[in-house]
Amino acid sequence: MDELDSAIVRELQQDARQTNRALAHKLGVAPSTCLERVRLLHQRGVIRGYHADIDPAALNREVEAFVSVQLRPPSRQVIEGFKAAMFALPQVQAVYVVAGEQDFLVQVSVPSLDALHSFLIDRLTQRREVASFRSQIIYDSARKHVAAPLEPPQ
Amino acid sequence: MDELDSAIVRELQQDARQTNRALAHKLGVAPSTCLERVRLLHQRGVIRGYHADIDPAALNREVEAFVSVQLRPPSRQVIEGFKAAMFALPQVQAVYVVAGEQDFLVQVSVPSLDALHSFLIDRLTQRREVASFRSQIIYDSARKHVAAPLEPPQ
DNA sequence: GCGCCTGCCCGAATAGTGTTCGGCGTCAAC
DNA sequence: GTTGACGCCGAACACTATTCGGGCAGGCGC
Numbered sequence: 028m029d030e031l032d033s034a035i036v037r038e039l040q041q042d043a044r045q046t047n048r049a050l051a052h053k054l055g056v057a058p059s060t061c062l063e064r065v066r067l068l069h070q071r072g073v074i075r076g077y078h079a080d081i082d083p084a085a086l087n088r089e090v091e092a093f094v095s096v097q098l099r100p101p102s103r104q105v106i107e108g109f110k111a112a113m114f115a116l117p118q119v120q121a122v123y124v125v126a127g128e129q130d131f132l133v134q135v136s137v138p139s140l141d142a143l144h145s146f147l148i149d150r151l152t153q154r155r156e157v158a159s160f161r162s163q164i165i166y167d168s169a170r171k172h173v174a175a176p177l178e179p180p181q
Numbered sequence: 182m183d184e185l186d187s188a189i190v191r192e193l194q195q196d197a198r199q200t201n202r203a204l205a206h207k208l209g210v211a212p213s214t215c216l217e218r219v220r221l222l223h224q225r226g227v228i229r230g231y232h233a234d235i236d237p238a239a240l241n242r243e244v245e246a247f248v249s250v251q252l253r254p255p256s257r258q259v260i261e262g263f264k265a266a267m268f269a270l271p272q273v274q275a276v277y278v279v280a281g282e283q284d285f286l287v288q289v290s291v292p293s294l295d296a297l298h299s300f301l302i303d304r305l306t307q308r309r310e311v312a313s314f315r316s317q318i319i320y321d322s323a324r325k326h327v328a329a330p331l332e333p334p335q
Numbered sequence: 336g337c338g339c340c341t342g343c344c345c346g347a348a349t350a351g352t353g354t355t356c357g358g359c360g361t362c363a364a365c
Numbered sequence: 366g367t368t369g370a371c372g373c374c375g376a377a378c379a380c381t382a383t384t385c386g387g388g389c390a391g392g393c394g395c
Contacts, residue, residue: 028239036240039233043197046353046381057345062383073239077231078326079193085182085227086190086330093279093286114323117331121324125247125317132247132317138331163279163286169268170275172232176240177271177292200352200382211374216354 028073031056033176035064036073040173043077080172088136090143091120091165094151095129099158106130109156118146129161140164182227185210187330189218190227194327197231234326242290244297245274245319248305249283253312260284263310272300283315294318 034054038045051061068074083091098105106124113119113133123132137143143162151157188208192199205215222228237245252259260278267276267287277286291297297316305311 036233036235040235041232043231043233047383048381058381059346059383059385060344063344071239073236075234075236076326077197077233078195079190079197079231080229081190081194081328082227082229083328085225086328088328088331093277110321110323114325117329119325120328121322123247123317123319124321125319127315127317129317136328142331161281163277163281163283165277165279167264167278168275169264171268171273172230174235174237174240174242174274174290175271177242177296201354202352212352213354213356213375214373217372 028176032064032068032073035061035068037173037175039065039074039077083136086136087138089138090140091134091136091168092143093163093165094131094133094135094147094160095163096131096133096151096160097128097158098130098156100156101130105156109154112154116146116150118142118150182330186218186222186227189215189222191327191329193219193228193231237290240290241292244293245288245290245322246297246316247319248285248287248289248301248314248316250285250287250305250314251282251312252284252310254310255284259310263308266308270300270304272296272304 031054035050038050038053047062047065048058050065051058054061065074083089096109098109109131110122110124113122113131118135118137119133120136121134123134124130125132135143135146137146143164147160147162151160185208189204192204192207201216201219202212204219205212208215219228237243250263252263263285264276264278267273267285272289272291273287274290275288277288278284279286289297289300291300297318301314301316305314
């Protein structure tokens with residue numbers, strides 16, 4: 028993971044579809060060198076995949092929210108089961124098992140506030156292991172698509 | 182946004198680097214047709230970009246957490262300023278302005294628990310507009326990279 | 336210092352791909 | 366039935382990915 032690898036990772040986070048030649052030219056190396064580096068980054072698991080970023084509105088998902096959930100009992104079995112069940116739902120974008128008062132953070136995206144309400148009372152309240160939940164509608168968000176390596180002297 | 186567009190979007194969410202020919206072959210259309218569709222999806226803003234998914238561990242980011250923050254006063258100026266300041270920090274992955282008890286949800290990724298602590302006391306506590314905050318360390322997470330269009334009869 | 340080995344990078348060659356463009360079929364309107 | 370518009374197709378050409386043999390530098394043993 029030298030300087031060249033970092034640069035490749037940065038560039039591909041920014042635009043995963045640029046040609047290998049363009050990438051090589053930007054970094055000042057030969058295309059064959061660049062290709063080999065990318066292949067190794069893949070093999071080492073550094074690059075996990077390439078994904079298109081889609082406008083949620085185009086997928087009829089105008090409303091996004093975080094739902095934090097407390098489970099009872101918070102045992103391994105219950106947590107794993109709940110995680111799998113949530114992840115299988117099409118409205119669910121991401122599931123986070125967290126430390127704190129709440130056990131789960133579930134990121135959902137739905138067509139409308141009505142759909143969010145339906146989701147909460149049909150999919151969440153239904154489940155007996157849900158002790159309590161709290162939903163936070165997302166008014167505005169900003170996500171980074173490119174993360175740089177951090178150094179310990181941070 | 183017909184069936185073919187949806188299929189293209191689904192495929193490119195799954196693997197943004199597959200060749201246009203492979204994509205066309207999967208969907209049973211000519212490469213030229215497929216290319217034109219992709220171009221239009223871009224132009225319409227449906228496809229916002231293509232990004233490599235990188236293992237956080239490779240970027241020296243072993244610890245991830247959500248930090249929920251309450252601001253005082255929660256005015257537009259304060260919110261916008263805080264959002265911009267957080268987003269500029271390298272440890273911050275995403276910023277969400279949310280409804281509820283807390284005003285902000287900040288997703289951070291850092292090398293260690295120490296680094297998280299440093300971030301909280303150096304970058305967050307420092308700011309006068311931060312009335313209170315609560316951090317939730319992420320034990321486990323699962324994110325979807327492909328989202329399907331939702332229909333109103335959901 | 337000298338020679339050897341290893342690892343990395345390069346450039347050329349080939350196979351495969353992106354991209355353009357003229358033409359054709361289908362459908363709807365009139 | 367005729368016309369126009371739209372979208373899809375396939376061939377052609379330029380460009381790109383990918384492979385592979387060779388060369389260069391750095392490190393190590395002697």
